[in-house]
Amino acid sequence: MAKDTEFYNKISGRYSEDRYPDVANSYTQSFFNRRLELLVSAIKQTVLVQGSGLSVLEIGCADGVVLRKIYEVFNKNISYLVGLDISPKMIEVASRENSDVGILFKVRNDYKDLRKFNLILEVGVINYTESVSSEMAYAHSVLDDGGYYICSFAGTDSLLNRIKPGDKGYNNFLSYEEYEESIKEFFTIEKKIPVGFFVPLLWRLPALARFKQPIIENLFKYISPNLFHENIYVLRKK
Ligand SMILES: C[S@@+](CC[C@H](N)C(=O)[O-])C[C@H]1O[C@@H](n2cnc3c(N)ncnc32)[C@H](O)[C@@H]1O
Numbered sequence: 001m002a003k004d005t006e007f008y009n010k011i012s013g014r015y016s017e018d019r020y021p022d023v024a025n026s027y028t029q030s031f032f033n034r035r036l037e038l039l040v041s042a043i044k045q046t047v048l049v050q051g052s053g054l055s056v057l058e059i060g061c062a063d064g065v066v067l068r069k070i071y072e073v074f075n076k077n078i079s080y081l082v083g084l085d086i087s088p089k090m091i092e093v094a095s096r097e098n099s100d101v102g103i104l105f106k107v108r109n110d111y112k113d114l115r116k117f118n119l120i121l122e123v124g125v126i127n128y129t130e131s132v133s134s135e136m137a138y139a140h141s142v143l144d145d146g147g148y149y150i151c152s153f154a155g156t157d158s159l160l161n162r163i164k165p166g167d168k169g170y171n172n173f174l175s176y177e178e179y180e181e182s183i184k185e186f187f188t189i190e191k192k193i194p195v196g197f198f199v200p201l202l203w204r205l206p207a208l209a210r211f212k213q214p215i216i217e218n219l220f221k222y223i224s225p226n227l228f229h230e231n232i233y234v235l236r237k238k
Pocket of ligand 1: 004005059062063065066084085090122124128129130
C-alpha cells in the first residue's frame with residue numbers, strides 16, 4: 001500500500017474535524033477553511049453559468065467534507081455527485097457520514113463508470129498523485145464538453161516553502177509555471193485564485209491572526225500570487 005494511502009487511512013476518523021473547525025485556531029485550519037470558501041465561490045460563478053441538473057465529480061474526496069458542503073450549497077443545481085479517493089477508510093467514513101444524501105463514494109480504482117461530468121474538483125490532491133499529466137489527462141477524459149475542472153496545486157515558489165524548505169511528503173512538487181505548462185496541454189485557464197499566505201508566528205495569537213490573515217491574503221494576492229501556499233485553478237476543457 002502507498003505511504004499516502006496508509007496515512008490517510010489512519011487519519012480518516014478525524015480528517016475534517018482536525019482541518020475544518022467552525023473557528024480556526026492555526027494557520028493550517030485557516031488555510032483549509034479559506035480554500036473551501038474560495039472553492040464554493042468559484043463554483044457559484046461556474047454553476048450559475050451552467051444551469052441545473054449538473055453532475056459533479058470530486059477526485060480525492062477524503063471523508064466527504066467538501067462534497068457535503070457542495071451538496072448543501074448547490075443541491076438545487078446538481079443532480080449527481082461522485083466522490084473518489086484512494087484511501088478505502090476515507091471512503092468508508094464518507095459513505096457512512098453522508099448516508100442521508102445521495103452522494104456516491106467509491107475507491108478510485110474500483111470506479112469504472114464512463115459517465116462524463118459537468119464539474120470536476122481536485123483540490124489539495126494533485127501533489128500526492130504520481131503524475132501531473134496523467135491527472136490532467138484523466139480529468140480531461142471524464143469532463144463533459146464545456147465543463148469546468150477546478151483543481152489546486154502547492155507550488156515551490158511559495159513563501160512557506162522558501163521559509164521551510166525540504167520534504168513535504170508530496171510525490172510531485174513543481175513551480176506554478178511548470179504546473180501551468182501541464183495544465184495548458186488540456187485546458188484553458190479561466191482563473192487563478194491564490195490561497196494560504198504563510199506568515200511566521202502570526203498564529204501564536206489566533207484571535208488576532210483570524211483578522212490579520214485575510215487582510216494579508218487580500219493584499220498579497222494582487223502583488224504576488226505565486227508566494228501563496230496553493231493556487232486554485234478554474235479550468236475549461238480545450
Ligand atoms: C489533503 S487531502 C484533500 C481532501 C479534500 N479534497 C479537501 O479539500 O479537504 C488529500 C486526499 O487525496 C487522496 N488522494 C491522494 N492521492 C490520490 C489519488 N491518486 N487519487 C485519489 N485520491 C487521492 C488522499 O487519500 C486524501 O484523502
